Amino acid sequence: MRESHTSYHLCALCLEVSLIMSAKTTSTFLPNTTSLAEGANYSGTVQKAEPSYALLKFMESFCLISSASGMVGNGTVLWYLGFRIQRNCFTVCILNVAAADFGYLLCIAIETVQCLMHCNVGVQFGILLFLDLFTYGTGLYLLTAISIERCLSVLCPIWCRSHRPKHLSGIISGLLWSLSLLLNMLGYISCTVRPSSNCHILLITTGVLDFLFCTPLMLVFSLTLFLKVKCSSQHLQTGRLFTLIMxxxxxFLIFAVPLSVLILFDFWGYKFLYSPETGFVLSCVNSSLSPVLYFIVGSYRDRRIRLTLRLAFQRAFKDSADDKDERESHKQ
Structure with a gap:
């Protein structure tokens, strides 16, 4: 029993939430059943603080509502970018980000419903957690690629317009999906299906790639882009696309990264009260807010009372040159 408990707990750390499994599957957010029976906030044996049952159920409910609304928003983005709006190199990446967010929120919603209903799901829950980490990692890699691509387009505009392959964004997006799938599938097999010593190696590799490479890389290129635009003597036209990327x-850095940091701390033995649950809720908020952010940026400073979603998304994803042409046409 102890070996199976440890194996599942390691899998949960790898797949974004810390789960404590017994003979019956319990909620991701549920506190210890012994403490509930005693009606206390502290364990009688080890004197450690136990999470509040009411607060954890509230966090579960919030995740379910946030996931449901986020799926509607990201589904709308997928529909418009996939079928109603002309694509460019940037919208291809955003389309893939919306797909990753939709898949992430779908898994979160299913898991939360199962937890609220106290369903005994066993292996199925582990598969959903694997899909969580897969879609979460894909979103991280795609945002890093977007930051790099946009920064290079500002630093080397002539090269990007003349020598950039037409389908480069689609190729890069496909490679990033494949990379995330490969890493997480290897981790799922090594940590759960066939536990081995490679589990720790894969966890460390994924952690280094996600938090010591991609996140700093995203931050560096975003700061470089910001400083280049704001400190340039050429008064570069930014447009809505620059605002949207920033x-x-x-x-993402505020709402999504804390989950990864808290999981790493948990894996290293630094456990905090509500640490995985708080990161879990924040990551749901991040994936749900993206479509709202697209609409706000696209409709900003528009005097029309009724602005369609299609027009708002189309304006949000325009390049600075296109945005400049639109302003000049309105003046005429």
Whole structure:
């Protein structure tokens, strides 16, 4: 029993939430059943603080509502970018980000419903957690690629317009999906299906790639882009696309990265009360807010009372040159 408990707990750390499994599957957010029976906030044996049952159920409910609304928003983005709006190199990446967010929120919603209903799901829950980490990692890699691509387009505009392959964004997006799938599938097999010593190696490799490489890389290129635009003597036209990229990266760093940091601390033995649950809720907020952010940026400073979603998304994803042409046409 102890070996199976440890194996599942390690899998949960790898897949974004810390789960404590017994003979019956319990909620991700549920506190210890012994403490509930005693009606206390502290364990009688080890004197450690126990999470509040009411607060954890509230966090579960919030995740379910946030996931449901986020799936509607990201589904709308997928529909418009996939079928209603002409694509460019940037919208291809955003389309893939919306797909990753939709898949992430779908898994979160299913898991939360199962937890609220106290379903005994066993292996199925582990598969959903694997899909969580897969879609979460894909979103991180795609945002890093977006930051790099946009920074290079500002630093080397002539090269990007003349020598950039037409389908480069689609190729890069496909490779990043494949990379995330490969890493997480290897981790799932090594940590759960066939536990081995490679589990720790894969966890460390994924952690280094996600938090010591991609996140700093995203931050560096975003700051470089910001400083280049704001400190340039050429008064570069930014447009809504620049604002959208900056806000998307900022929101990701604030809401999504804490989950990864808290999980790493948990894996290293530094456990905090509500640490995985708080990161879990924040990551749901990040994936749900992206479509709202697209609409706000696209409709900003528009005097029309009724602005369609299609027009708002189309304006949000325009390049600075296109945005400049639009302003000049309105003046005429």
């Amino acid at each position: 806000l998307t990266v900022l929101f």
